[in-house]
Amino acid sequence: MNEFDFDIPIVINARVEQFVECFQTTFRERFVTWLARSQKYVPLMKNLFRDHGLPEDLVYIAFIESGFDPYAYSRSKASGPWQFIYRTGRKYGLKVNWWVDERRDPEKSTHAAAKYLKDLYERFECWYLAAAGYNAGEYKIINAMKRYRTVDFWKLAEYRYLKRETKNYVPQMIAAVLIAKDPERYGFTDVEYEKPLRYEKVRVPELTGLSLVAKACEASIEEIKDLNPELQRGVTPPNEDGYEIKIPLEKKDLFLKNFEALQSVEKFQFKTHSVKAGETLTGIARQYRVDLEPLLELNHLKRTSRVSKGMTLLVPLSKDEEIRPRVAKKNGRRKDQALTTPPKIFKKASVT
Template identity: 45%
Template sequence: MTQAYRIFVWTSTKIFFSSILYKVMKIFISLIFTLSVFVPNQFLRAAPISTSPKQLAPKLLTPPPLSVVTPKKLIYTPINQGPYFDLPITYNSKVKKWVSFYQKNGRRDFKRWLERSSRYIPKILPVLESKGLPKDLVYLAMIESGFSPHAVSSAEAVGYWQFIKPTANRYGLTTDWWLDERRDIIKSTIAAATYLNDLYKMFDSWYLAVAAYNTGEGRIKKLIQRHNSTNYWTLAKKRDFPQETEQYIPKLIAAMLIAKAPKLYGFRDLNPQQQISYEFFTAPGGTDLENLSLYIGIDKETLNRMNPEIIKGFIPQYVSSHKIRIPKGALAKAKRFASSGLVLSN
């Protein structure tokens, strides 16, 4: 009996401690994964990865899709779940610098971008998905314009995706004296998605495609030929590499990291902007947005904000018609306005 009792105690103890060890190891592995994604420091350095999708598999950090179904209105990844990235992630000193900048000196602007994103990301993502592009490209619009249709650069790039006129026209956007479709969220996103898709086909690398979006495909082609390299990080170290483009990819990665887990990086108490419900109305030439807003009973700022592409506030009389956005439920009133004789002559 004594020997059997000893064997029982020894076996039970072994099973108990094996179970405890398994749980401890499971927690430890989970902790290491979380640290490797969110808080890399001098002890956790991620080596730069290849920008070619064909070589990403061994190094690209792509956690499995979330098993928890989140509400559609939720635009941020819950803090207790690992975010999913479909663009390559590299964490180095340049990315770390931009993360720090957004947390400190650039905090005010980045907070505003995060709050705007709830209004615009749901409009951009379906376009990217329809083109078969990575969803994370949505953060290009964030660092380009802060999701503002009124953003204008020193190079006269305009709108959400910061198109210059020649590129905008090449991809089907109208840039007229009264109409600038670079400020139209859907039309400009379709143009940007088409352009980015063309760039990816050209370079077979998202880092290089995005770099070319910033500085032009011709310049990136010349740099590749001159230095005989298709690695973005290698090219970025060269003296003749554009300084702005050298910071562009790190800036994008930093924005992605923070935007997917803002609380983890200290962005709490956000006030996400609500989406505006609208329907389309085919307005006749001569329509003045201020007169229309008074007729349908909304303030002119709201109607202008819904149609930022109409830069003069009216549709010229020589234009037969133009489709605009009006608040949902106002279509009947807008139609009565069109036939009332109140349309502006200009």
Template identity: 35%
Template sequence: MQKHLLLFFGFLLSYSLVAQSSDDLWGDIRERMVFDHVLDHPSVQYELEKYTDNQYVINRLAKNGQRYLFYTVSESINRNLPVELALLPFIESQFDPYAQSSTGASGIWQFILSTAREQKLKKNWWYDGRRDIVASTGAAYDYLTKLHSKYDDWLLAIAAYNAGPNRISKEIKKNLAKGLPTDFWSLNLPKETKAYVPKLLALVEVIKNPSKFSVDIPFLPNRPYFQLVTLPSQVDLMQVANISGLKLEVIYELNPGFNQWATDPNGPFHILLPVGIADRFQVILDNTDPSELVQWDKYLVKKGDTLTSIAKKYLIDFALLKEINGFKDDTIYENEELIVPRGPSWIKDYLNKPDIYYVKAGDSMWSIAKKFNVTIRDLSIWNDLNPEKFLLTDTKILIYPKYFKEIKPKPVPKNNIAYPVKRGDSIIKISNKFGIPKEWILKWNDIPDETLIYPGQIIELKLSELN
């Protein structure tokens, strides 16, 4: 972590010394681009079509990147890396630090746990370095530099970032044995990796020539959004919000590495705050008694208490509660005094970031709604989806945890329905309309193939069997 802090302070100095040729961050990125790859490959053209005349995607890129893009760009410059690498978080996570894949990858750079450990990213109950903007960016560039040293080819390095170096090396050896080329385009790689590199190349081309694709890229100022502030000790993040005058939500957006209501008592001892607020905050912080920055309570064990019940009450990890009280086993006694952190009640609301679910083959709005105990209508609103349309595999679905218990699926009517098929209907549309699994509709009506329905056909919906 100390290494990343040094790099961060170096960036503040060295980037200011680099001639910024544009007030617009995108203009600066364009002038620094070095990738010169063939763009007429079918897979790149396929990705370019997604951007053509698609202003929504470009607006989302600018909106999501406004807090973090300047930092990923400036770090690439300081390390003499291609500036194009600074755009990888958009491909990985759409610059969402809370994004989590089905494989458990997390953060804007989507590190899985094993790679995070290799790159010395810390993870515990308090803190996840994969979501820390400064730490994860440093780790990602370290890793990409290492991969480039291994392959001496940026496309192969980027592919290895996605698929892992073992897979890339294996395919290179296979091609060498067959006397075949070993460039990225010639390797037999996973479907995801085959699309991953073209996605980046297409994005680079659109940013380089937006008018060519009938889009306008919203202005982003070519200056830092945040500044690093050194902390004397563990700090309650609500105190940070109070001192800085910022909403707590903003504190978490800039410091997504912190999992709980306070920073990790064992570090990192820094937070990120918007430029212009950081200096004033530092002055106030330096004149504040460290004991006021985080508070601990004493708890007197009552009859029937367990470490588990106390941990749940105070929103603290069970193992951590044992550790801070020096317990070697789970035994506690009535009237025994424990030390517990004063975890405030607001933590659940602010840490209830949406879960991210990626659609798998066979998924439907109904099956996803059932899986997360929400309604199809909720999914439609949260994700701006038409419930009657098919879900494409790998579509990103947002699910808000605070609704899991608060919102119950609407009760299904008890009456059976004889539904007349209309023009344009399909089994999946009927399934989504009534919130019934398509498999049940097929079974109730002895339909062997979901494509074998026609206008005027009567479909029985045995809703009474669902209650």
């Protein structure tokens, strides 16, 4: 092995060899899937890590965290390729709400992971301890170091204090780096790699549907969703005009041309409704005179789903008619009060 092929320390011991063999045999099928997917994201992630002054080989931590899956979600509610929990994600600038989960965004979450790893390295001055801290939390590693009076990860792993997951984390990372950088050497010769992620960005108005973006790009809705996994509701978030969205590479001019033309025929199709105490999905659908099924589909709900006070729902609106929701009766008669016409949101997109 040429040490200059790696930019993080590589120790090959019995634990590392155990996981190399495990990835080659027991978990081979899963590892092939991860390898195939890795090539979609590794070039982007390496560039971002390089920009942050970090060793590029650290991107293979995402191998162990999620298999490079933007939609990975753990039992501890960690999300995205870098498996941020809500609190840590927010600390490093990732927005998570009903509309977006930026932990799923490969670019934004990689920036956050780079910042976190950089902070961990500044604390521990050792990439193995930094990686262990990424898994267990820095204070767990600090307490282990104090308890056993050592800064050697391999010695810490001999004691019971750290969980098995953390003890395995560093040797798994090293095994993943070894295989990913030379897969043929380890018998992975049948991998059908995904194409590297390539895109450009445009800014669009609030609540712009991904279906409209797809039409403007003359691309499939699946391709646009794949480029923007952080968008949880199929639309850009409200109250955020000029939201930056990703589109296929070399589609910018086509998008701008078509988007401007489409805005004259595509009208605002959604309204937000904040659920009040005692309201039901059926009642909300009746209030806005819409069928229940599209309301459920738009919000990824089932007929048996319950809504709670303060929840925000998207309500599908007619393209051509003003919606006049039913209101309570007054003096024995039901009065209709016109819903304020939603503002026209499909303004001209700007480019970044």
